[in-house]
Amino acid sequence: MGKKRIGVLGCAHILDRALFTPLKSLEHLGVHAIASRTKPKAESYADKHGIPHAFGSYEELLACEEVDFVYIALSNELHAEWAIRALQAGKPVLVEKPICLNTEELRRLMDAQAASGLPVLEGLMVQHHPWQSKIKRMVGENAYGRLLQVRSQISVPFQDPERQNYRSFPERGGGAFYDFGCYWLQFLQAVLGLEPLGCDAESDFAGPGGCDWTFRAALEYADEVRAELVASFELPGISRHTLEFERAVVTVDDFFRASMGTYRITIRIQDKQTGAVEKLAFEPQNYFVNQLAFFSDVLDGTKDNVPIAQSYERMAMHERLLALARAKRPGNPLASG
Incomplete structure (x- = not known):
């Protein structure tokens, strides 16, 4: 299987240690695109980390057919909305913790996940x-x-x-x-x-x-x-x-x-x-190396994902x-x- 291409929503500080540095140990994964609501910010990250594409909206990234899965590194209150929208766009999701702010949000996300049949993983590394x-x-x-x-x-x-x-x-x-x-x-x-x-x-x-x-x-x-x-x-x-x-x-x-x-x-x-x-x-x-390798295996079908119901039990x-x-x-x- 070829290299999996990651689309990143958000330009959070955690990306350096949670994604960019760990990816140096994982040759089968790479960041293909990054999006911010401020395009110059996305372009700055893309230039620094050698990312091929920078978008000035999250919608543009989700519409990119070359992205294999989405890493959500947005502010907490945006996690549910953009995880759901990523699933609706046909993208598996790895989302930073907390996966949502409350069980009401999480129920909506669980419904979207069930409808899509795509994996969602909360980033509890x-x-x-x-x-x-x-x-x-x-x-x-x-x-x-x-x-x-x-x-x-x-x-x-x-x-x-x-x-x-x-x-x-x-x-x-x-x-x-x-x-x-x-x-x-x-x-x-x-x-x-x-x-x-x-x-x-x-x-x-x-x-x-x-x-x-x-x-x-x-x-x-x-x-x-x-x-x-x-x-x-x-x-x-x-x-x-x-x-x-x-x-x-x-x-x-x-x-x-x-x-x-x-x-x-x-x-x-x-x-x-x-x-x-x-x-x-x-x-x-490195927890983050392990987490990315795990999610890659989930996408390959060689490992079972962590059930999203566990996230719901924790949130409750x-x-x-x-x-x-x-x-x-x-x-x-x-x-x-």
């Missing part, structure tokens, strides 16, 4: 790495006894005093939970499922525009297993999952690192009785937690789900 499967096996096999709790922190310091970034606008999917909560929910979905017995969430929504600059959430599972998240734009930079079992503490630290380039991910296992530490290190990998839980947090602003009584 961390799921394309074997460390998650390894953790899932540890839990499923009771490798270190019964799982007791899961603690996750995902924080990246971020400031936007002049409100120039989508993260400062609630209506555009701003706030720490929209940015980071999807990674937590995907991890729990893969390891424990997303059918908890109860849930809770809180934030003071003190960020720009009333966004959540720090968000805390918890899911309660059977056997008293509790999964907690701290997502923040205020706390020091951390991306860490810690799983406490009866006999060991298992940590995946700095798990975002493989989104910045080709790096090693290590699982640290500490025996609770002896203190002895075992490290399981994976060969250096996202909405539930966000509603809980908003319902109990400071001064309101504690609510629980």
